[in-house]
Amino acid sequence: MHVTSLTLDEFRSYHHLQLSVPPAGLRIVGRNASGKTSLLEALVMLATTRSPRTSSERETVRWGSGEEYGIAPYARLSADVVTHERTRQLEIALELPDGTSRIARKKFRVDGRGVRAHDMVGVLRAVLFSPEDVQIVTGAPAERRRQMDILISQIDRTYMRALSRYGKVLTQRNGLLRRFSRDRVDLKSRGAVTELSFWDEELVSEGAKIVASRYVSLRRLSDLVSRRSAFLISDRQIGLEYHPRLPLRAWEDDEIEDPLSLEQRIQQVFLTELAETRSEEFRRGTTVTGPQRDDFLLTLDGRPMDAYGSRGQQRLGVIALKLSEGDLIMEQTGERPVILLDDVLSELDDVHRGLLLEAISSEQCQILVTSAGEAPLDHPALDRLPVIHIEAGKITAVDEAGAGHDGNS
DSSP: OEEEEEEEEEETTEEEEEEEOOTTEEEEEOOTTSSHHHHHHHHHHHHHSSOSSOSOGGGGBOTTTTGGGTSOOEEEEEEEEEOSSOEEEEEEEEEOTTSSOSSOEEEEEETTEEEOHHHHBTTBOEEEEOGGGGHHHHSOHHHHHHHHHHHHHHHOHHHHHHHHHHHHHHHHHHHHHHHHHHTTOOTTOHHHHHHHHHHHHHHHHHHHHHHHHHHHHHHHHHHHHHHHHHHHOSSSOEEEEEEOSSOOOOOOGGGSSSHHHHHHHHHHHHHHHHHHTHHHHHHHTSOOSSGGGOEEEEEETTEEHHHHOOHHHHHHHHHHHHHHHHHHHHHHHSSOOEEEEESOGGGSOHHHHHHHHHHHHTTTOOEEEEESSSGGGOOGGGTTSOEEEEETTEEEEESSTTSOOOOOO
C-alpha cells in the first residue's frame, strides 16, 4: 500500500498544494510551523477521518478561506492510494457553515462517491509516530483507548460502527440515569427498570462487540510488542496489558476462535455487572462499567511503565507498540501500512534511531518522515527517499526532479 499523490486546499497553512509521493516515500524538512506536520496530519485524517492533533477540526480550516469567493470557510484534502486491489481516491471536505463554528461539517468521498465515515476508514492504513506519543504511557486512559480504537478500526470496519452505536446508546443511557439521580427515582421502580432495560440490551450488544475485538486484538498485539521489545532493548522486557473494566477471565485459544461465542460470553458478564452496579449508577447518574472505562498499559518487566520506566524507556515502549501496530495491520490485512514519522528521530539517540529506521526500512513500506533539519534524516535506511523542503506552507526545494511540486499562489 502506498500514497501516490496528496492534494490540499485551504488546509492549515496551505492555500493549495499538489504533492506527488514516490512509492518509497519522502523526507520532509522544514522549521517549526512550516507545514510539514500538516502533511502527515492530512494523511491520518484520510486514513481515520479524524485529526490526530486536535479535537476541534475547525482549526484545520485555513483562516480566511472562502472569502475571495464569498462562501463559508472550507478545506479539502484528497489522496490517491494504491492498494493490493486497485488505486483508490479518497477525499474529505470540511466546511464551517456560519464561518465561526467550532464544529466543522465533514463530507467523505471514496472513488468520487459520497460515503459515511466508517466506509472510508481502512482504505488507507497508516501508523503515525510523533513526539506526543509518550502520552500513550503517561497520559489518561482515554488517550490509550483512542489509540487502540484507531488501530482496530483500520483493520475492522465493524468495530468502528460498534463504537459509534455504543457511544450513542451510552449518551442516551447516561441521560436517563442523570434524570433518575436528580429525581431520586427508586431503582426498584417498575417504570425505571423497564425504561432502562431497553438501553441495557443495546449497550450490552454493542459493548460486547467492542470488548471482544479489543480482547483478541490486544492479545495478539501484546505478543508482537514483546517480540519488538527484544529487538529494541536487550536487558528489559516491554509488554502490553489489556485492563478491561468488565471482570473477564483469560480464555484459551480454542475458546476465542468463535467470535460469536466470545461475544455471547462477554454479554453475560456485562449484564451481570450492570445488575451489580445498578444502585451506584442511580446514585451517581452515570454508567460505571463497560468498554468506555477500559485501559491498556505498557509495562517494563511486568511493572507499569509510567511509574517505573525512564523517559527514554517510555519512548522505546511507544516505538515497540507502534512497530507492532504495523505488524498487526500486515497480519490482518495482508498490506503494510504507510509509516509516518513526525519529527521523532531527533528524540532518539544514534543507536535507537538506527534500530527504528532499519526496522521500518526492512519492511519495504512507504515512509514519510519529517524533521526540522536534514541531519537526523541522513541515514542509509532513508537514502531511497527524496528530500523536499517546506516553508510557510510551500515546497521550496526538491532534491530529485518530479518528487514533488506545489500549486500555491
